[in-house]
Amino acid sequence: xxxxxxKLDFPILQNQPLIYLxxxxxxxxxxxxxxxxxxxYTEYPVNVHRGVYQISYKATExxxxxxxxxxxxxxxxxxxxVFTRGASSALNLIATSYGLSHVQKDDEIIVSELEHHSxxxxxxxxxxxxxxxxxxxxxxxxxxxxVENFKRVLTDRTKVVALTYISNVMGYETPLQEIIxxxxxxxxxxxxxxxxxxPHKTIDVKKLxxxxxxxSGHKMFGPTGIGVLYGKQKLLDSIEPIEYGGDMNDNVELxxxxxxDTPYKFETGTPPxxxxxxxxxxxxxxxxxxxxxxxxxEQKLKELAVKALLKLDGxxxxxxxxxxxxxxxxxxxxxxxxxxxxxxxxxIAMRAGHHCAQLIIKWLKVPATLRASFYxxxxxxDVKTFTDAVKKARDFFTSVGF
Amino acid sequence: xxxxxxxxxxxxxxxxxxxxxKGLTDDKNYFTHHIKNPSCGDDxxxxxxxxxxxxxxxxxxxSGCSICCSSASVLASLMIGKDIDHAxxxxxxxxxxxxxxxxxxxxxxxxxxxxxxxxxxxxxIKCATIAWKAFENTIKEWSESHE
Ligand SMILES: Cc1ncc(COP(=O)(O)O)c(C=O)c1O
Numbered sequence: 001x002x003x004x005x006x007k008l009d010f011p012i013l014q015n016q017p018l019i020y021l022x023x024x025x026x027x028x029x030x031x032x033x034x035x036x037x038x039x040x041y042t043e044y045p046v047n048v049h050r051g052v053y054q055i056s057y058k059a060t061e062x063x064x065x066x067x068x069x070x071x072x073x074x075x076x077x078x079x080x081x082v083f084t085r086g087a088s089s090a091l092n093l094i095a096t097s098y099g100l101s102h103v104q105k106d107d108e109i110i111v112s113e114l115e116h117h118s119x120x121x122x123x124x125x126x127x128x129x130x131x132x133x134x135x136x137x138x139x140x141x142x143x144x145x146x147v148e149n150f151k152r153v154l155t156d157r158t159k160v161v162a163l164t165y166i167s168n169v170m171g172y173e174t175p176l177q178e179i180i181x182x183x184x185x186x187x188x189x190x191x192x193x194x195x196x197x198x199p200h201k202t203i204d205v206k207k208l209x210x211x212x213x214x215x216s217g218h219k220m221f222g223p224t225g226i227g228v229l230y231g232k233q234k235l236l237d238s239i240e241p242i243e244y245g246g247d248m249n250d251n252v253e254l255x256x257x258x259x260x261d262t263p264y265k266f267e268t269g270t271p272p273x274x275x276x277x278x279x280x281x282x283x284x285x286x287x288x289x290x291x292x293x294x295x296x297x298e299q300k301l302k303e304l305a306v307k308a309l310l311k312l313d314g315x316x317x318x319x320x321x322x323x324x325x326x327x328x329x330x331x332x333x334x335x336x337x338x339x340x341x342x343x344x345x346x347x348i349a350m351r352a353g354h355h356c357a358q359l360i361i362k363w364l365k366v367p368a369t370l371r372a373s374f375y376x377x378x379x380x381x382d383v384k385t386f387t388d389a390v391k392k393a394r395d396f397f398t399s400v401g402f
Numbered sequence: 403x404x405x406x407x408x409x410x411x412x413x414x415x416x417x418x419x420x421x422x423x424k425g426l427t428d429d430k431n432y433f434t435h436h437i438k439n440p441s442c443g444d445d446x447x448x449x450x451x452x453x454x455x456x457x458x459x460x461x462x463x464x465s466g467c468s469i470c471c472s473s474a475s476v477l478a479s480l481m482i483g484k485d486i487d488h489a490x491x492x493x494x495x496x497x498x499x500x501x502x503x504x505x506x507x508x509x510x511x512x513x514x515x516x517x518x519x520x521x522x523x524x525x526x527i528k529c530a531t532i533a534w535k536a537f538e539n540t541i542k543e544w545s546e547s548h549e
Contacts, residue, residue, distance in 0.1 A: 335468060336467075337467035338410075338469070341523050342404065344525065345404055345405060353443060396406065400410045401415045402415075
């Protein structure tokens, strides 16, 4: 993979200095995705499933094909692939619909401190409303979820296992391939937050055998405002929608109504049409680059960077062994918000704060952290600029008295 | 040269490293206002005692970056002893200055002038205003109870 050549696909990287190290928040958008969405708005900007005129037919066809492309991407069927506003909405749908109707008092829901707020808060609500217990997998010394520790909390009362595939703060991959069969042996279902996995891992929901899985378009070259909920067909058939209105029903009577089959019963209202078509284009772009090649590339960059950072005094890296392109670190005694302004002046964009994952920040016992995340379009020069800037920043803050 | 060097000048660093009037009180005669910025974790509490239209004391505590924490110390130092109407004017003037709106340069903001450079870092405006907004809320609460 030639990252220098790849940069040319991204309009935001032309004609301005920008070292973009915040892909874990949102990836940059390639021209082909922008063009595909523009094409919708210029050539057939109309609703789907409604009109019988030509351009509406075209819109419906493109939208339908988009769903199939995305279903194929994760080895799911068309019916198992539900469009949502993003990973957050998808994860909320799982907890609200499946969770509230299947979890009872004293049941156990296994979660972890590595979860993004969008995967912990919905289950925290389910626990509060049903009287079920939230059980946290103890993290190991590095902050990882291990199979051993998972076994320790798995019981006959476990009804739901809700875990992240890859942590957005530590970049660790959860050993789901081993955890999922163990959960199934106890009759629990497994909900997977794949928001950080989809951008650089080939996801095969059949092989993984997860029950639900969610991801967002904007972290994998796609647009904002769209995400995907995957659910096993029989589960999606058996649960209720959480939003009601146009498009999701078959027959409406005065005092009752009948829903369409999945995926439509979960998708009321005019869908994000341009976004769905844009996401399908993003999937094609990602597949052309090959997720494994992207992961290998970003990992190489991350290792280069970590090696340089570990040589510096006054810099703490919290996840030196992570297997993805995420570095979570701090300048010692410098609040990340002070630090991030320094990097911003060097046109280095990265994240400071708790990354919507306060539990792991508390686990680390720090007020907040800096996060740099590498992706396909980052180069070794970016790494050098970044690590040089960290050194300069550390020297600067020391010089002014931090 | 980094713009940041202009910003992190002695005054700010001094109040960051040696904060004045820090630490909260249980005294019920103080107004307490707390502001948290959940996206970055800045979290500041300002306590104020007002008697006879005069700011008698200001206390602060919390956690956050250098700009956020130091500005609470600067605020407290500036406000103690001021008449409430004047304190309100100073507060509005400071907030205008930080948000790059017209402000009265003749009004003496003392050490708080050091924060003028924050407007060059739009992402940090929130850091520099949290403590002052909490103080502004205090004045509002006082005014409402003295109408
Ligand atoms: C691991 C993880 N889960 C869930 C989300 C939520 O995604 P979104 O904000 O697109 O709904 C994110 C992104 O912020 C994430 O990193």
